[in-house]
Amino acid sequence: xxxxxxxxxxxxxxxxxxxxxxxxxxxxxxxxxxxxxxxxxxxxxxxxxxxxxxxxxxxxxxxxxxxxxxxxxxxxxxxxxxxxxxxxxxxxxxxxxxxxxxxxxxxxxxxxxxxxxxxxxxxxxxxxxxxxxxxxxxxxxxxxxxxxxxxxxxxxxxxxxxxxxxxxxxxxxxxxxxxxxxxxxxxxxxxxxxx
Amino acid sequence: xxxxxxxxxxxxxxxxxxxxxxxxxxxxxxxxxxxxxxxxxxxxxxxxxxxxxxxxxxxxxxxxxxxxxxxxxxxxxxxxxxxxxxxxxxxxxxxxxxxxxxxxxxxxxxxxxxxxxxxxxxxxxxxxxxxxxxxxxxxxxxxxxxxxxxxxxxxxxxxxxxxxxxxxxxxxxxxxxxxxxxxxxxxxxxxxxxxxxxxxxxxxxxxxxxxxxxxxxxxxxxxxxxxxxxxxxxxxxx
Numbered sequence: 001x002x003x004x005x006x007x008x009x010x011x012x013x014x015x016x017x018x019x020x021x022x023x024x025x026x027x028x029x030x031x032x033x034x035x036x037x038x039x040x041x042x043x044x045x046x047x048x049x050x051x052x053x054x055x056x057x058x059x060x061x062x063x064x065x066x067x068x069x070x071x072x073x074x075x076x077x078x079x080x081x082x083x084x085x086x087x088x089x090x091x092x093x094x095x096x097x098x099x100x101x102x103x104x105x106x107x108x109x110x111x112x113x114x115x116x117x118x119x120x121x122x123x124x125x126x127x128x129x130x131x132x133x134x135x136x137x138x139x140x141x142x143x144x145x146x147x148x149x150x151x152x153x154x155x156x157x158x159x160x161x162x163x164x165x166x167x168x169x170x171x172x173x174x175x176x177x178x179x180x181x182x183x184x185x186x187x188x189x190x191x192x193x194x195x
Numbered sequence: 196x197x198x199x200x201x202x203x204x205x206x207x208x209x210x211x212x213x214x215x216x217x218x219x220x221x222x223x224x225x226x227x228x229x230x231x232x233x234x235x236x237x238x239x240x241x242x243x244x245x246x247x248x249x250x251x252x253x254x255x256x257x258x259x260x261x262x263x264x265x266x267x268x269x270x271x272x273x274x275x276x277x278x279x280x281x282x283x284x285x286x287x288x289x290x291x292x293x294x295x296x297x298x299x300x301x302x303x304x305x306x307x308x309x310x311x312x313x314x315x316x317x318x319x320x321x322x323x324x325x326x327x328x329x330x331x332x333x334x335x336x337x338x339x340x341x342x343x344x345x346x347x348x349x350x351x352x353x354x355x356x357x358x359x360x361x362x363x364x365x366x367x368x369x370x371x372x373x374x375x376x377x378x379x380x381x382x383x384x385x386x387x388x389x390x391x392x393x394x395x396x397x398x399x400x401x402x403x404x405x406x407x408x409x410x411x412x413x414x415x416x417x418x419x420x421x422x423x424x425x426x427x428x429x430x431x432x433x
Contacts, residue, residue, distance in 0.1 A: 028319050068316060080315035095314050100209045100303065103310075107302040123295055126210030126255040136339045143339065164320075166306060167313040180302065 030073030114155035211259035
C-alpha cells in the first residue's frame with residue numbers, strides 16, 4: 001500500500017549531511033566535533049564540507065533554525081530574529097536574566113578562578129554567599145576543591161554551562177584583562193553617565 | 196522628568212561599592228582623584244535617608260560607611276612620616292578595591308551584553324529549563340545539589356522537635372559483680388525474679404549474658420528445672 005506521508009528515501013550523496021543534521025536535531029546539548037567525526041567516521045575536512053552544505057540550507061535567510069558553534073560544540077538553535085515571536089507563542093512575559101549581584105560574582109569567578117567566597121566578598125565589599133549559591137543552583141559555577149588555608153574554604157570555578165550561557169566555546173574567548181582595559185579606556189566617557 | 200532622589204533603597208544597588216561608584220559618577224568625580232570628605236558626606240547622607248536601617252541587610256553598607264569615616268578621620272590627623280612604610284596605606288587599599296570593583300562592574304556589563312545576545316538563541320536545553328518541570332537524570336545531579344538536599348533534610352529533622360531520652364548504659368562489668376554479690380549474699384539468684392526489676396530488655400539481655408559468663412567461668416552453677424521455668428544460679432563450692 002502506498003502511504004502518501006512516508007518520506008522519500010535519503011539520497012546516498014546526502015547521507016552524511018542528513019546524519020549530522022539528525023544528530024544535532026536530537027541532541028539536547030552541543031555535540032563535540034570529536035563525537036561527530038567518530039559517529040560519521042570522517043575527517044575534519046569532510047566535516048567542514050558537510051557543515052557548509054548544511055549551512056547553505058540554513059543561512060539562506062529562509063530557515064528558522066541555524067547551526068551555532070557554542071560550548072565547544074555544534075548546536076541547532078532558533079534564529080535570533082524569532083525570539084519575540086517564540087516568547088509570544090509560549091506566553092513568556094520576560095526572559096529571566098541573572099541578577100546583577102550574581103553577574104558581578106560570576107565576573108569575579110570567571111577572571112579569578114578558582115576563587116573563594118571570602119575573596120569574592122572582599123572584592124565586592126558585600127557578603128556574597130547568596131549569589132554564589134544562586135550560581136551553583138544554576139550550574140554556572142562548581143566547587144573544584146578546597147583552598148589550603150585555615151578553614152579549608154571551597155574554591156569555585158565556572159562550568160561548561162557557563163560557556164553555553166554566554167555563547168563561548170572556551171574561557172580563552174573571554175576578553176583578556178589587557179583587552180578589557182583598552183576597551184574600557186576607549187568608551188570611558190559615555191559609560192560614566194550610564195545608569 | 197524623574198528627579199534624582201535619595202529615596203532609592205539599597206536593594207537597587209548590588210552592594211556598597213555599587214552605591215559609592217554611583218555617587219562618585221553623579222558628582223562627576225574621577226575615581227583616581229576622589230575627595231574622601233565629599234564622598235563620605237554623600238554616602239552618609241544617602242544612608243541617613245534610608246528609613247530605618249536593618250543591620251542584617253544593610254550591614255555591608257554600614258561597614259563601608261565606617262571605612263569611609265575612618266579614612267576621613269585619618270586625613271584630618273597629622274601623619275607621621277614613618278607610618279608610610281612599604282605596606283599599602285588604608286587609603287591606597289580602599290582606592291584599589293574601588294578601582295578593582297569598577298572593573299568588575301564593567302566586566303559584568305560585558306557579560307550582560309553577552310547574556311542578552313545569547314538569550315535570543317533558543318536551543319532545546321534552554322527550552323526545557325524555562326518551561327516544564329525538568330526531571331533530572333541521576334547523572335545530572337551535582338554534588339552541590341546532593342548537599343543541598345541533605346541540608347534540607349537536616350533542617351526538617353531539626354524542626355521535628357525530637358526529645359532525647361537518655362539511655363541507661365549497662366556495663367557487663369558492673370552487672371557481673373552485682374550478680375556475684377547477690378549469689379554470695381543469698382547463696383543463689385532467681386533469674387525470673389531478678390529480671391522483674393530490670394528496666395529494659397537490654398538490661399535483661401546483659402543479665403543473661405553475665406550469668407552465662409559466670410557459669411562458663413565456673414564461678415556458679417545454673418539450674419533450670421522445667422522448660423521455660425526459672426533459672427536458678429547457685430554459688431559453686433570450690
